[in-house]
Amino acid sequence: MTETRTTLKEFEADLIVRDAEVVAADVVSLTLTATRGEALPAWTPGAHIDLLLDDDLTRQYSLCGNPIDAASWRVGVLRAPASRGGSTYVHEQLAPGRTVRVxxxxxxxxxxxxxxxxxxAGGIGITPLxxxxxxxxAAGAQWSLLYGGRERASMAFLSELEAYGDHVTLAPQDETGFLDLDEWLGTPRPDTVVYCCGPEGLLAAVEERCTVWPPGSLHLERFSPKASDPGATGExxxxxxxxxxxxxxxQVPPDKSVFQVAKEAGANVLGSCLEGVCGTCETEVVDGDVDHRxxxxxxxxxxxxxxxxxCVSRCHSARxxxxx
Structure with missing residues:
Protein backbone atom coordinates (compact mmCIF):
# COMPACT_ATOMS: atom_id res chain seq x y z
CA MET A 1 0.00 0.00 0.00
CA THR A 2 1.37 3.37 -0.99
CA GLU A 3 0.06 6.88 -0.61
CA THR A 4 -1.67 8.08 -3.75
CA ARG A 5 -2.91 11.66 -3.76
CA THR A 6 -4.77 12.22 -7.00
CA THR A 7 -6.72 14.94 -8.72
CA LEU A 8 -8.36 14.01 -12.04
CA LYS A 9 -10.21 17.21 -12.78
CA GLU A 10 -10.48 16.53 -16.50
CA PHE A 11 -13.07 13.77 -16.09
CA GLU A 12 -16.64 15.00 -16.10
CA ALA A 13 -19.56 13.02 -17.46
CA ASP A 14 -23.19 12.07 -17.00
CA LEU A 15 -23.50 8.75 -15.17
CA ILE A 16 -26.56 6.57 -14.71
CA VAL A 17 -27.91 5.63 -11.31
CA ARG A 18 -27.92 1.84 -11.66
CA ASP A 19 -29.05 1.16 -8.10
CA ALA A 20 -30.29 3.14 -5.09
CA GLU A 21 -30.36 1.05 -1.92
CA VAL A 22 -31.38 2.15 1.57
CA VAL A 23 -28.50 0.96 3.80
CA ALA A 24 -29.56 2.63 7.07
CA ALA A 25 -32.11 5.11 8.34
CA ASP A 26 -31.83 8.17 6.07
CA VAL A 27 -28.82 6.73 4.23
CA VAL A 28 -28.97 5.69 0.57
CA SER A 29 -26.23 3.92 -1.38
CA LEU A 30 -26.02 4.92 -5.05
CA THR A 31 -24.26 2.80 -7.66
CA LEU A 32 -23.29 4.84 -10.72
CA THR A 33 -22.25 3.55 -14.14
CA ALA A 34 -21.27 5.10 -17.47
CA THR A 35 -24.07 5.60 -19.98
CA ARG A 36 -22.57 3.18 -22.50
CA GLY A 37 -20.93 0.84 -20.02
CA GLU A 38 -17.40 2.13 -20.57
CA ALA A 39 -14.78 1.93 -17.81
CA LEU A 40 -14.62 4.73 -15.26
CA PRO A 41 -11.35 6.37 -14.15
CA ALA A 42 -9.29 4.52 -11.57
CA TRP A 43 -9.42 5.65 -7.95
CA THR A 44 -7.82 4.79 -4.63
CA PRO A 45 -9.29 4.46 -1.11
CA GLY A 46 -10.11 7.86 0.36
CA ALA A 47 -11.17 9.39 -2.97
CA HIS A 48 -14.36 11.37 -3.48
CA ILE A 49 -16.36 12.62 -6.45
CA ASP A 50 -18.46 15.70 -7.13
CA LEU A 51 -22.13 15.28 -7.94
CA LEU A 52 -23.29 18.29 -9.98
CA LEU A 53 -26.92 18.17 -8.90
CA ASP A 54 -28.11 21.50 -10.27
CA ASP A 55 -26.69 24.69 -11.73
CA ASP A 56 -25.62 25.98 -8.32
CA LEU A 57 -25.67 22.74 -6.34
CA THR A 58 -22.53 20.61 -6.24
CA ARG A 59 -21.75 18.18 -3.43
CA GLN A 60 -18.86 15.85 -2.67
CA TYR A 61 -19.32 12.23 -1.63
CA SER A 62 -16.71 9.61 -0.77
CA LEU A 63 -16.35 6.60 -3.01
CA CYS A 64 -17.12 3.56 -0.87
CA GLY A 65 -17.18 0.69 -3.34
CA ASN A 66 -14.40 -1.49 -4.72
CA PRO A 67 -11.54 0.35 -6.52
CA ILE A 68 -10.99 -2.74 -8.66
CA ASP A 69 -14.49 -2.37 -10.13
CA ALA A 70 -13.94 -0.09 -13.13
CA ALA A 71 -17.55 -0.45 -14.25
CA SER A 72 -19.21 1.38 -11.36
CA TRP A 73 -18.76 3.85 -8.54
CA ARG A 74 -20.63 3.73 -5.23
CA VAL A 75 -21.37 6.53 -2.77
CA GLY A 76 -23.34 6.63 0.46
CA VAL A 77 -25.43 9.74 1.16
CA LEU A 78 -26.99 10.74 4.47
CA ARG A 79 -30.15 12.80 4.26
CA ALA A 80 -29.04 15.59 6.56
CA PRO A 81 -31.70 17.14 8.85
CA ALA A 82 -30.41 20.62 8.00
CA SER A 83 -29.77 19.87 4.33
CA ARG A 84 -28.91 22.84 2.13
CA GLY A 85 -30.40 20.98 -0.79
CA GLY A 86 -27.77 18.41 -1.77
CA SER A 87 -28.74 15.35 0.25
CA THR A 88 -32.45 16.08 -0.21
CA TYR A 89 -31.95 16.18 -3.98
CA VAL A 90 -30.06 12.86 -3.93
CA HIS A 91 -32.72 11.11 -1.84
CA GLU A 92 -35.70 12.50 -3.74
CA GLN A 93 -34.44 12.80 -7.32
CA LEU A 94 -31.74 10.21 -8.01
CA ALA A 95 -33.80 7.07 -8.50
CA PRO A 96 -32.52 4.15 -10.62
CA GLY A 97 -32.40 5.10 -14.28
CA ARG A 98 -31.80 8.81 -13.66
CA THR A 99 -28.57 10.47 -14.78
CA VAL A 100 -26.34 12.78 -12.79
CA ARG A 101 -23.34 14.85 -13.81
CA VAL A 102 -20.20 13.63 -12.03
CA ALA A 121 -15.83 6.47 12.17
CA GLY A 122 -18.79 8.53 13.22
CA GLY A 123 -22.06 8.08 11.32
CA ILE A 124 -21.73 8.58 7.57
CA GLY A 125 -17.98 9.01 8.13
CA ILE A 126 -17.75 5.26 7.61
CA THR A 127 -17.94 5.72 3.82
CA PRO A 128 -14.32 6.66 2.97
CA LEU A 129 -13.04 4.06 5.45
CA ALA A 138 -6.59 -8.07 2.07
CA ALA A 139 -2.95 -7.06 2.63
CA GLY A 140 -2.88 -8.80 6.00
CA ALA A 141 -2.15 -5.66 8.03
CA GLN A 142 -3.27 -5.35 11.65
CA TRP A 143 -6.34 -3.16 11.99
CA SER A 144 -9.37 -2.35 14.08
CA LEU A 145 -12.42 -0.14 13.62
CA LEU A 146 -14.36 1.83 16.21
CA TYR A 147 -17.67 2.83 14.62
CA GLY A 148 -20.16 5.03 16.44
CA GLY A 149 -23.62 6.31 15.58
CA ARG A 150 -26.80 7.58 17.18
CA GLU A 151 -28.37 4.13 17.07
CA ARG A 152 -27.73 0.87 15.28
CA ALA A 153 -30.45 1.54 12.71
CA SER A 154 -28.71 4.76 11.64
CA MET A 155 -25.31 3.11 11.05
CA ALA A 156 -24.74 2.28 7.38
CA PHE A 157 -23.12 -0.78 5.81
CA LEU A 158 -23.28 -2.93 8.96
CA SER A 159 -23.90 -6.09 6.94
CA GLU A 160 -20.61 -5.55 5.08
CA LEU A 161 -18.70 -4.94 8.28
CA GLU A 162 -20.02 -8.13 9.90
CA ALA A 163 -17.68 -10.13 7.68
CA TYR A 164 -14.67 -8.70 9.53
CA GLY A 165 -15.68 -10.18 12.87
CA ASP A 166 -13.91 -8.88 15.96
CA HIS A 167 -11.85 -6.38 13.97
CA VAL A 168 -14.95 -4.17 14.25
CA THR A 169 -16.35 -2.58 17.41
CA LEU A 170 -19.81 -1.06 17.01
CA ALA A 171 -20.80 1.63 19.50
CA PRO A 172 -24.37 2.87 19.00
CA GLN A 173 -24.79 5.79 21.38
CA ASP A 174 -28.18 4.65 22.65
CA GLU A 175 -26.62 1.33 23.71
CA THR A 176 -23.06 2.16 24.79
CA GLY A 177 -22.94 5.94 25.28
CA PHE A 178 -20.24 8.12 23.72
CA LEU A 179 -17.18 6.57 22.12
CA ASP A 180 -14.49 5.73 24.69
CA LEU A 181 -11.72 7.61 22.90
CA ASP A 182 -9.49 7.65 25.97
CA GLU A 183 -9.44 3.86 25.94
CA TRP A 184 -8.74 3.67 22.23
CA LEU A 185 -6.41 6.64 21.78
CA GLY A 186 -5.11 7.57 25.22
CA THR A 187 -1.92 5.52 24.77
CA PRO A 188 -0.10 5.67 21.42
CA ARG A 189 0.20 2.33 19.68
CA PRO A 190 3.53 1.49 18.04
CA ASP A 191 3.69 1.51 14.22
CA THR A 192 0.01 2.45 13.98
CA VAL A 193 -1.72 5.18 12.01
CA VAL A 194 -5.17 6.55 12.86
CA TYR A 195 -7.79 7.31 10.20
CA CYS A 196 -10.88 9.19 11.30
CA CYS A 197 -13.93 10.62 9.54
CA GLY A 198 -17.18 11.89 10.99
CA PRO A 199 -18.77 14.99 12.52
CA GLU A 200 -16.59 17.87 13.67
CA GLY A 201 -17.06 17.11 17.37
CA LEU A 202 -15.60 13.63 16.89
CA LEU A 203 -12.70 14.91 14.78
CA ALA A 204 -11.79 17.55 17.37
CA ALA A 205 -11.89 14.97 20.16
CA VAL A 206 -9.70 12.56 18.20
CA GLU A 207 -7.24 15.34 17.33
CA GLU A 208 -6.95 16.28 20.99
CA ARG A 209 -6.16 12.72 22.07
CA CYS A 210 -3.69 12.15 19.24
CA THR A 211 -1.46 15.07 20.25
CA VAL A 212 0.61 12.54 22.23
CA TRP A 213 0.98 10.24 19.22
CA PRO A 214 4.03 10.50 16.91
CA PRO A 215 3.77 13.22 14.24
CA GLY A 216 1.99 12.02 11.12
CA SER A 217 0.00 9.33 12.93
CA LEU A 218 -3.40 10.98 12.49
CA HIS A 219 -5.24 11.33 9.18
CA LEU A 220 -8.61 13.12 9.06
CA GLU A 221 -11.26 13.98 6.52
CA ARG A 222 -13.73 16.74 7.29
CA PHE A 223 -17.26 17.36 6.04
CA SER A 224 -17.19 20.99 7.19
CA PRO A 225 -14.44 23.59 7.75
CA LYS A 226 -12.30 23.25 10.83
CA ALA A 227 -12.77 26.05 13.35
CA SER A 228 -9.92 28.46 12.71
CA ASP A 229 -7.50 29.80 15.27
CA PRO A 230 -7.78 33.62 15.08
CA GLY A 231 -4.02 33.94 15.55
CA ALA A 232 -3.12 31.36 12.90
CA THR A 233 -4.04 33.40 9.83
CA GLY A 234 -3.20 36.87 8.65
CA GLU A 235 -5.45 39.84 8.04
CA GLN A 251 -5.49 42.72 -7.53
CA VAL A 252 -7.17 40.69 -4.76
CA PRO A 253 -9.03 43.09 -2.42
CA PRO A 254 -9.70 42.24 1.25
CA ASP A 255 -13.34 41.35 0.57
CA LYS A 256 -12.76 38.90 -2.31
CA SER A 257 -11.10 35.48 -2.56
CA VAL A 258 -8.42 34.46 -5.03
CA PHE A 259 -11.00 32.17 -6.62
CA GLN A 260 -13.48 35.02 -7.14
CA VAL A 261 -10.90 37.36 -8.66
CA ALA A 262 -9.49 34.70 -10.98
CA LYS A 263 -12.93 33.58 -12.14
CA GLU A 264 -14.11 37.13 -12.76
CA ALA A 265 -11.01 37.67 -14.91
CA GLY A 266 -11.96 34.69 -17.08
CA ALA A 267 -9.43 32.18 -15.74
CA ASN A 268 -10.30 28.49 -15.98
CA VAL A 269 -10.87 27.66 -12.31
CA LEU A 270 -13.03 24.99 -10.69
CA GLY A 271 -14.75 25.38 -7.35
CA SER A 272 -17.40 23.58 -5.38
CA CYS A 273 -17.73 23.93 -1.60
CA LEU A 274 -15.90 27.32 -1.51
CA GLU A 275 -15.17 26.59 2.18
CA GLY A 276 -11.75 24.95 1.87
CA VAL A 277 -13.05 21.42 2.44
CA CYS A 278 -13.50 19.59 -0.87
CA GLY A 279 -10.17 20.31 -2.60
CA THR A 280 -11.75 21.08 -5.99
CA CYS A 281 -9.99 24.44 -6.32
CA GLU A 282 -6.51 23.15 -5.47
CA THR A 283 -3.98 25.17 -7.49
CA GLU A 284 -0.22 24.94 -7.88
CA VAL A 285 1.74 27.82 -6.33
CA VAL A 286 4.63 29.24 -8.36
CA ASP A 287 5.69 31.94 -5.91
CA GLY A 288 4.40 33.67 -2.80
CA ASP A 289 3.96 33.09 0.92
CA VAL A 290 0.55 31.42 1.18
CA ASP A 291 -1.75 32.07 4.13
CA HIS A 292 -3.30 28.58 4.25
CA ARG A 293 -6.84 28.52 5.65
CA CYS A 311 -11.40 29.59 -2.36
CA VAL A 312 -10.30 30.44 1.20
CA SER A 313 -6.52 30.78 1.41
CA ARG A 314 -4.81 34.10 0.88
CA CYS A 315 -1.26 35.46 0.81
CA HIS A 316 1.10 36.86 3.45
CA SER A 317 3.40 38.39 0.82
CA ALA A 318 2.65 41.31 -1.49
CA ARG A 319 2.47 39.07 -4.58
Whole structure:
Protein backbone atom coordinates (compact mmCIF):
# COMPACT_ATOMS: atom_id res chain seq x y z
CA MET A 1 0.00 0.00 0.00
CA THR A 2 1.37 3.37 -0.99
CA GLU A 3 0.06 6.88 -0.61
CA THR A 4 -1.67 8.08 -3.75
CA ARG A 5 -2.91 11.66 -3.76
CA THR A 6 -4.77 12.22 -7.00
CA THR A 7 -6.72 14.94 -8.72
CA LEU A 8 -8.36 14.01 -12.04
CA LYS A 9 -10.21 17.21 -12.78
CA GLU A 10 -10.48 16.53 -16.50
CA PHE A 11 -13.07 13.77 -16.09
CA GLU A 12 -16.64 15.00 -16.10
CA ALA A 13 -19.56 13.02 -17.46
CA ASP A 14 -23.19 12.07 -17.00
CA LEU A 15 -23.50 8.75 -15.17
CA ILE A 16 -26.56 6.57 -14.71
CA VAL A 17 -27.91 5.63 -11.31
CA ARG A 18 -27.92 1.84 -11.66
CA ASP A 19 -29.05 1.16 -8.10
CA ALA A 20 -30.29 3.14 -5.09
CA GLU A 21 -30.36 1.05 -1.92
CA VAL A 22 -31.38 2.15 1.57
CA VAL A 23 -28.50 0.96 3.80
CA ALA A 24 -29.56 2.63 7.07
CA ALA A 25 -32.11 5.11 8.34
CA ASP A 26 -31.83 8.17 6.07
CA VAL A 27 -28.82 6.73 4.23
CA VAL A 28 -28.97 5.69 0.57
CA SER A 29 -26.23 3.92 -1.38
CA LEU A 30 -26.02 4.92 -5.05
CA THR A 31 -24.26 2.80 -7.66
CA LEU A 32 -23.29 4.84 -10.72
CA THR A 33 -22.25 3.55 -14.14
CA ALA A 34 -21.27 5.10 -17.47
CA THR A 35 -24.07 5.60 -19.98
CA ARG A 36 -22.57 3.18 -22.50
CA GLY A 37 -20.93 0.84 -20.02
CA GLU A 38 -17.40 2.13 -20.57
CA ALA A 39 -14.78 1.93 -17.81
CA LEU A 40 -14.62 4.73 -15.26
CA PRO A 41 -11.35 6.37 -14.15
CA ALA A 42 -9.29 4.52 -11.57
CA TRP A 43 -9.42 5.65 -7.95
CA THR A 44 -7.82 4.79 -4.63
CA PRO A 45 -9.29 4.46 -1.11
CA GLY A 46 -10.11 7.86 0.36
CA ALA A 47 -11.17 9.39 -2.97
CA HIS A 48 -14.36 11.37 -3.48
CA ILE A 49 -16.36 12.62 -6.45
CA ASP A 50 -18.46 15.70 -7.13
CA LEU A 51 -22.13 15.28 -7.94
CA LEU A 52 -23.29 18.29 -9.98
CA LEU A 53 -26.92 18.17 -8.90
CA ASP A 54 -28.11 21.50 -10.27
CA ASP A 55 -26.69 24.69 -11.73
CA ASP A 56 -25.62 25.98 -8.32
CA LEU A 57 -25.67 22.74 -6.34
CA THR A 58 -22.53 20.61 -6.24
CA ARG A 59 -21.75 18.18 -3.43
CA GLN A 60 -18.86 15.85 -2.67
CA TYR A 61 -19.32 12.23 -1.63
CA SER A 62 -16.71 9.61 -0.77
CA LEU A 63 -16.35 6.60 -3.01
CA CYS A 64 -17.12 3.56 -0.87
CA GLY A 65 -17.18 0.69 -3.34
CA ASN A 66 -14.40 -1.49 -4.72
CA PRO A 67 -11.54 0.35 -6.52
CA ILE A 68 -10.99 -2.74 -8.66
CA ASP A 69 -14.49 -2.37 -10.13
CA ALA A 70 -13.94 -0.09 -13.13
CA ALA A 71 -17.55 -0.45 -14.25
CA SER A 72 -19.21 1.38 -11.36
CA TRP A 73 -18.76 3.85 -8.54
CA ARG A 74 -20.63 3.73 -5.23
CA VAL A 75 -21.37 6.53 -2.77
CA GLY A 76 -23.34 6.63 0.46
CA VAL A 77 -25.43 9.74 1.16
CA LEU A 78 -26.99 10.74 4.47
CA ARG A 79 -30.15 12.80 4.26
CA ALA A 80 -29.04 15.59 6.56
CA PRO A 81 -31.70 17.14 8.85
CA ALA A 82 -30.41 20.62 8.00
CA SER A 83 -29.77 19.87 4.33
CA ARG A 84 -28.91 22.84 2.13
CA GLY A 85 -30.40 20.98 -0.79
CA GLY A 86 -27.77 18.41 -1.77
CA SER A 87 -28.74 15.35 0.25
CA THR A 88 -32.45 16.08 -0.21
CA TYR A 89 -31.95 16.18 -3.98
CA VAL A 90 -30.06 12.86 -3.93
CA HIS A 91 -32.72 11.11 -1.84
CA GLU A 92 -35.70 12.50 -3.74
CA GLN A 93 -34.44 12.80 -7.32
CA LEU A 94 -31.74 10.21 -8.01
CA ALA A 95 -33.80 7.07 -8.50
CA PRO A 96 -32.52 4.15 -10.62
CA GLY A 97 -32.40 5.10 -14.28
CA ARG A 98 -31.80 8.81 -13.66
CA THR A 99 -28.57 10.47 -14.78
CA VAL A 100 -26.34 12.78 -12.79
CA ARG A 101 -23.34 14.85 -13.81
CA VAL A 102 -20.20 13.63 -12.03
CA UNK A 103 -16.70 15.10 -11.75
CA UNK A 104 -13.58 13.52 -10.28
CA UNK A 105 -12.26 11.40 -8.65
CA UNK A 106 -10.10 13.39 -6.26
CA UNK A 107 -8.15 12.05 -3.28
CA UNK A 108 -7.01 14.26 -0.41
CA UNK A 109 -7.39 11.47 2.14
CA UNK A 110 -5.01 8.80 0.83
CA UNK A 111 -4.20 5.56 2.60
CA UNK A 112 -0.55 5.40 3.69
CA UNK A 113 1.43 2.20 4.14
CA UNK A 114 1.68 1.06 7.77
CA UNK A 115 2.00 -2.20 9.73
CA UNK A 116 -1.17 -1.36 11.70
CA UNK A 117 -4.26 0.84 11.43
CA UNK A 118 -6.86 2.20 13.81
CA UNK A 119 -10.02 3.44 12.07
CA UNK A 120 -12.52 5.66 13.88
CA ALA A 121 -15.83 6.47 12.17
CA GLY A 122 -18.79 8.53 13.22
CA GLY A 123 -22.06 8.08 11.32
CA ILE A 124 -21.73 8.58 7.57
CA GLY A 125 -17.98 9.01 8.13
CA ILE A 126 -17.75 5.26 7.61
CA THR A 127 -17.94 5.72 3.82
CA PRO A 128 -14.32 6.66 2.97
CA LEU A 129 -13.04 4.06 5.45
CA UNK A 130 -14.80 1.08 3.84
CA UNK A 131 -12.40 0.68 0.86
CA UNK A 132 -9.44 1.39 3.15
CA UNK A 133 -10.51 -1.42 5.47
CA UNK A 134 -10.96 -3.81 2.55
CA UNK A 135 -7.47 -3.01 1.26
CA UNK A 136 -5.60 -3.33 4.57
CA UNK A 137 -7.50 -6.51 5.42
CA ALA A 138 -6.59 -8.07 2.07
CA ALA A 139 -2.95 -7.06 2.63
CA GLY A 140 -2.88 -8.80 6.00
CA ALA A 141 -2.15 -5.66 8.03
CA GLN A 142 -3.27 -5.35 11.65
CA TRP A 143 -6.34 -3.16 11.99
CA SER A 144 -9.37 -2.35 14.08
CA LEU A 145 -12.42 -0.14 13.62
CA LEU A 146 -14.36 1.83 16.21
CA TYR A 147 -17.67 2.83 14.62
CA GLY A 148 -20.16 5.03 16.44
CA GLY A 149 -23.62 6.31 15.58
CA ARG A 150 -26.80 7.58 17.18
CA GLU A 151 -28.37 4.13 17.07
CA ARG A 152 -27.73 0.87 15.28
CA ALA A 153 -30.45 1.54 12.71
CA SER A 154 -28.71 4.76 11.64
CA MET A 155 -25.31 3.11 11.05
CA ALA A 156 -24.74 2.28 7.38
CA PHE A 157 -23.12 -0.78 5.81
CA LEU A 158 -23.28 -2.93 8.96
CA SER A 159 -23.90 -6.09 6.94
CA GLU A 160 -20.61 -5.55 5.08
CA LEU A 161 -18.70 -4.94 8.28
CA GLU A 162 -20.02 -8.13 9.90
CA ALA A 163 -17.68 -10.13 7.68
CA TYR A 164 -14.67 -8.70 9.53
CA GLY A 165 -15.68 -10.18 12.87
CA ASP A 166 -13.91 -8.88 15.96
CA HIS A 167 -11.85 -6.38 13.97
CA VAL A 168 -14.95 -4.17 14.25
CA THR A 169 -16.35 -2.58 17.41
CA LEU A 170 -19.81 -1.06 17.01
CA ALA A 171 -20.80 1.63 19.50
CA PRO A 172 -24.37 2.87 19.00
CA GLN A 173 -24.79 5.79 21.38
CA ASP A 174 -28.18 4.65 22.65
CA GLU A 175 -26.62 1.33 23.71
CA THR A 176 -23.06 2.16 24.79
CA GLY A 177 -22.94 5.94 25.28
CA PHE A 178 -20.24 8.12 23.72
CA LEU A 179 -17.18 6.57 22.12
CA ASP A 180 -14.49 5.73 24.69
CA LEU A 181 -11.72 7.61 22.90
CA ASP A 182 -9.49 7.65 25.97
CA GLU A 183 -9.44 3.86 25.94
CA TRP A 184 -8.74 3.67 22.23
CA LEU A 185 -6.41 6.64 21.78
CA GLY A 186 -5.11 7.57 25.22
CA THR A 187 -1.92 5.52 24.77
CA PRO A 188 -0.10 5.67 21.42
CA ARG A 189 0.20 2.33 19.68
CA PRO A 190 3.53 1.49 18.04
CA ASP A 191 3.69 1.51 14.22
CA THR A 192 0.01 2.45 13.98
CA VAL A 193 -1.72 5.18 12.01
CA VAL A 194 -5.17 6.55 12.86
CA TYR A 195 -7.79 7.31 10.20
CA CYS A 196 -10.88 9.19 11.30
CA CYS A 197 -13.93 10.62 9.54
CA GLY A 198 -17.18 11.89 10.99
CA PRO A 199 -18.77 14.99 12.52
CA GLU A 200 -16.59 17.87 13.67
CA GLY A 201 -17.06 17.11 17.37
CA LEU A 202 -15.60 13.63 16.89
CA LEU A 203 -12.70 14.91 14.78
CA ALA A 204 -11.79 17.55 17.37
CA ALA A 205 -11.89 14.97 20.16
CA VAL A 206 -9.70 12.56 18.20
CA GLU A 207 -7.24 15.34 17.33
CA GLU A 208 -6.95 16.28 20.99
CA ARG A 209 -6.16 12.72 22.07
CA CYS A 210 -3.69 12.15 19.24
CA THR A 211 -1.46 15.07 20.25
CA VAL A 212 0.61 12.54 22.23
CA TRP A 213 0.98 10.24 19.22
CA PRO A 214 4.03 10.50 16.91
CA PRO A 215 3.77 13.22 14.24
CA GLY A 216 1.99 12.02 11.12
CA SER A 217 0.00 9.33 12.93
CA LEU A 218 -3.40 10.98 12.49
CA HIS A 219 -5.24 11.33 9.18
CA LEU A 220 -8.61 13.12 9.06
CA GLU A 221 -11.26 13.98 6.52
CA ARG A 222 -13.73 16.74 7.29
CA PHE A 223 -17.26 17.36 6.04
CA SER A 224 -17.19 20.99 7.19
CA PRO A 225 -14.44 23.59 7.75
CA LYS A 226 -12.30 23.25 10.83
CA ALA A 227 -12.77 26.05 13.35
CA SER A 228 -9.92 28.46 12.71
CA ASP A 229 -7.50 29.80 15.27
CA PRO A 230 -7.78 33.62 15.08
CA GLY A 231 -4.02 33.94 15.55
CA ALA A 232 -3.12 31.36 12.90
CA THR A 233 -4.04 33.40 9.83
CA GLY A 234 -3.20 36.87 8.65
CA GLU A 235 -5.45 39.84 8.04
CA UNK A 236 -7.60 40.04 4.93
CA UNK A 237 -5.35 42.56 3.22
CA UNK A 238 -5.05 43.13 -0.52
CA UNK A 239 -2.26 41.59 -2.61
CA UNK A 240 -1.21 41.22 -6.24
CA UNK A 241 -2.21 38.02 -8.03
CA UNK A 242 -0.26 36.84 -11.07
CA UNK A 243 -1.82 34.10 -13.21
CA UNK A 244 1.28 32.84 -14.97
CA UNK A 245 -0.21 30.80 -17.83
CA UNK A 246 -2.97 33.34 -18.49
CA UNK A 247 -0.59 36.27 -18.50
CA UNK A 248 -2.80 38.25 -16.11
CA UNK A 249 -1.83 40.43 -13.19
CA UNK A 250 -4.77 41.18 -10.90
CA GLN A 251 -5.49 42.72 -7.53
CA VAL A 252 -7.17 40.69 -4.76
CA PRO A 253 -9.03 43.09 -2.42
CA PRO A 254 -9.70 42.24 1.25
CA ASP A 255 -13.34 41.35 0.57
CA LYS A 256 -12.76 38.90 -2.31
CA SER A 257 -11.10 35.48 -2.56
CA VAL A 258 -8.42 34.46 -5.03
CA PHE A 259 -11.00 32.17 -6.62
CA GLN A 260 -13.48 35.02 -7.14
CA VAL A 261 -10.90 37.36 -8.66
CA ALA A 262 -9.49 34.70 -10.98
CA LYS A 263 -12.93 33.58 -12.14
CA GLU A 264 -14.11 37.13 -12.76
CA ALA A 265 -11.01 37.67 -14.91
CA GLY A 266 -11.96 34.69 -17.08
CA ALA A 267 -9.43 32.18 -15.74
CA ASN A 268 -10.30 28.49 -15.98
CA VAL A 269 -10.87 27.66 -12.31
CA LEU A 270 -13.03 24.99 -10.69
CA GLY A 271 -14.75 25.38 -7.35
CA SER A 272 -17.40 23.58 -5.38
CA CYS A 273 -17.73 23.93 -1.60
CA LEU A 274 -15.90 27.32 -1.51
CA GLU A 275 -15.17 26.59 2.18
CA GLY A 276 -11.75 24.95 1.87
CA VAL A 277 -13.05 21.42 2.44
CA CYS A 278 -13.50 19.59 -0.87
CA GLY A 279 -10.17 20.31 -2.60
CA THR A 280 -11.75 21.08 -5.99
CA CYS A 281 -9.99 24.44 -6.32
CA GLU A 282 -6.51 23.15 -5.47
CA THR A 283 -3.98 25.17 -7.49
CA GLU A 284 -0.22 24.94 -7.88
CA VAL A 285 1.74 27.82 -6.33
CA VAL A 286 4.63 29.24 -8.36
CA ASP A 287 5.69 31.94 -5.91
CA GLY A 288 4.40 33.67 -2.80
CA ASP A 289 3.96 33.09 0.92
CA VAL A 290 0.55 31.42 1.18
CA ASP A 291 -1.75 32.07 4.13
CA HIS A 292 -3.30 28.58 4.25
CA ARG A 293 -6.84 28.52 5.65
CA UNK A 294 -8.21 25.29 4.26
CA UNK A 295 -9.20 22.04 5.98
CA UNK A 296 -7.72 19.79 3.28
CA UNK A 297 -3.93 20.05 3.34
CA UNK A 298 -1.98 18.66 6.28
CA UNK A 299 0.73 20.61 8.07
CA UNK A 300 3.55 19.24 5.92
CA UNK A 301 1.69 20.03 2.72
CA UNK A 302 0.99 23.56 3.89
CA UNK A 303 4.62 24.05 4.86
CA UNK A 304 5.78 22.90 1.41
CA UNK A 305 3.81 25.78 -0.15
CA UNK A 306 3.35 23.81 -3.37
CA UNK A 307 -0.44 23.98 -3.56
CA UNK A 308 -3.26 26.08 -2.11
CA UNK A 309 -7.04 26.10 -1.96
CA UNK A 310 -7.83 29.38 -3.67
CA CYS A 311 -11.40 29.59 -2.36
CA VAL A 312 -10.30 30.44 1.20
CA SER A 313 -6.52 30.78 1.41
CA ARG A 314 -4.81 34.10 0.88
CA CYS A 315 -1.26 35.46 0.81
CA HIS A 316 1.10 36.86 3.45
CA SER A 317 3.40 38.39 0.82
CA ALA A 318 2.65 41.31 -1.49
CA ARG A 319 2.47 39.07 -4.58
CA UNK A 320 1.11 35.59 -5.26
CA UNK A 321 1.90 33.77 -8.52
CA UNK A 322 -0.19 30.76 -9.50
CA UNK A 323 0.00 28.18 -12.29
CA UNK A 324 -3.21 29.38 -13.91
Missing amino acids: RGPRNHFPLVASPAYLFV LPMIAEVH DSSFELVLQRSGLTL DSVLNDDEKASNEFMMI LTLDL
